[in-house]
Amino acid sequence: MKHTILIGLGSNIGDRIEFLVSAIRGITDLETTVVDDVSNVYETEPVGNVPQNSFLNLCISVKTDMDHVTFHRKMKELEKFIGRTESVQWGPREIDIDILFFDSIVVASDTLTIPHREIVNRKFVLLPLSEIAMHYVHPVVGITIGELLKGVTDTHTIEHSDIFTSQLLTLINDSITNPIV
Numbered sequence: 523m524k525h526t527i528l529i530g531l532g533s534n535i536g537d538r539i540e541f542l543v544s545a546i547r548g549i550t551d552l553e554t555t556v557v558d559d560v561s562n563v564y565e566t567e568p569v570g571n572v573p574q575n576s577f578l579n580l581c582i583s584v585k586t587d588m589d590h591v592t593f594h595r596k597m598k599e600l601e602k603f604i605g606r607t608e609s610v611q612w613g614p615r616e617i618d619i620d621i622l623f624f625d626s627i628v629v630a631s632d633t634l635t636i637p638h639r640e641i642v643n644r645k646f647v648l649l650p651l652s653e654i655a656m657h658y659v660h661p662v663v664g665i666t667i668g669e670l671l672k673g674v675t676d677t678h679t680i681e682h683s684d685i686f687t688s689q690l691l692t693l694i695n696d697s698i699t700n701p702i703v
C-alpha cells in the first residue's frame with residue numbers, strides 16, 4: 523500500500539469506545555486500506571470554550587492506496603455513517619476522525635488542511651501519536667513528534683486509561699494488522 527496516514531480519533535458523547543471502534547472497523551473495511559498501529563486510549567479534558575464531557579482520544583496509523591482527497595471524503599462519509607451529528611466548532615461529537623498527516627504532503631485548500639493545524643498545540647494528539655510515530659518529522663515545522671511533545675505547553679489533563687485501552691483492543695484486534703496485545 524502506497525501511503526501512510528496518521529489519524530487522530532476522538533469521541534465525547536454516548537458510548538465513546540463503541541464510536542471509536544466503529545471508526546477503526548470502518549477504516550479497515552475500506553478497499554486497499556489497513557490499520558496497522560493503534561495507540562493507547564486517553565481520557566482527556568476538553569480543549570476549547572464549550573462546556574462538555576471529557577473525550578476519549580487515540581491515534582492510529584493506516585496504510586492505503588487512496589489519494590488524500592478520496593481518503594478525506596471517505597472519512598467524512600464514515601463520520602456521518604457512524605452517527606455524527608452537526609455541532610459547533612470545537613463542540614461535543616460522537617466521533618471525530620482527523621487526518622493528522624498523509625505521508626509528508628502539505629495541503630492547504632478550502633476544505634482540507636494537512637498536516638492538521640492543531641497538532642502542535644494539543645497534548646491529547648501528541649502523546650498518543652508519540653507512541654506510534656515518535657520519530658516522524660512534521661513536514662512543516664521540521665521536528666519530530668517526540669520533540670513537539672517535549673515542547674508542548676498545553677496544560678489540559680490527559681490520562682492514560684488501561685480499561686478503555688483494553689476494551690478497545692479486545693473489540694478491534696481482529697481488524698488490525700499489528701495488534702498491540
Ligand code: PH2
Nearest residue numbers: 532566567568569577612646
Ligand atoms: N476535539 C475538539 C475540541 N476539543 N478536546 C479534547 N480533549 N479532545 C478532542 O478530540 C477535542 C477537544 C474538536 O475537534
Ligand code: MG
Nearest residue numbers: 532618619620
Ligand atoms: Mg478534531
Ligand code: MG
Nearest residue numbers: 618619620621
Ligand atoms: Mg475533525
